[in-house]
Amino acid sequence: MGKYLIANHDCWYTGISLAQSHIDYALNVMCKGNKRVKIVKQDYRDIEQKFDRIFFVGVSEHFGREYYRLFFETVHENLKKDGGFCAAYRLRQHHSSAC
Known part of the structure; x- marks a missing residue:
């Protein structure tokens, strides 16, 4: 979903996961080098944004x-x-x- 949003909309994307495999995929495949993307390894309950x-x-x-x-x-x-x-x-x- 993040890849689609970034490719088709003028938006910033923050991905949140505890799974390192999801984070690695997002950083290395889905959103590589995109300055509008931030991927965070964090529990959703700890987000303060x-x-x-x-x-x-x-x-x-x-x-x-x-x-x-x-x-x-x-x-x-x-x-x-x-x-x-x-x-x-x-x-x-x-x-x-x-x-």
């Missing part, structure tokens, strides 16, 4: 439902006023009806 837009792709699979509220509160705290949020994730085929 405000963003115009927040996208998350495939994150909810890595933490349990008990952390959903904390995650969305953190997103809310890190969005600028009138900012936007987009989530992309797969629902399990036999997910509970509480979703």
Whole structure:
């Protein structure tokens, strides 16, 4: 998603991950040499920056439902006023009806 955004929009991109393999891919393949890209190895709960837009792709699979509220509160705290949020994730085929 970051590669597309940088290629097609006049924007700055900050990628956040704890996975070194994701960071290496982003730095060496996806965004090599692009000054508008910053990749950070950090827990999302420790981010102290405000963003115009927040996208998350495939994150909810890595933490349990008990952390959903904390995650969305953190997103809310890190969005600028009138900012936007987009989530992309797969629902399990036999997910509970509480979703």
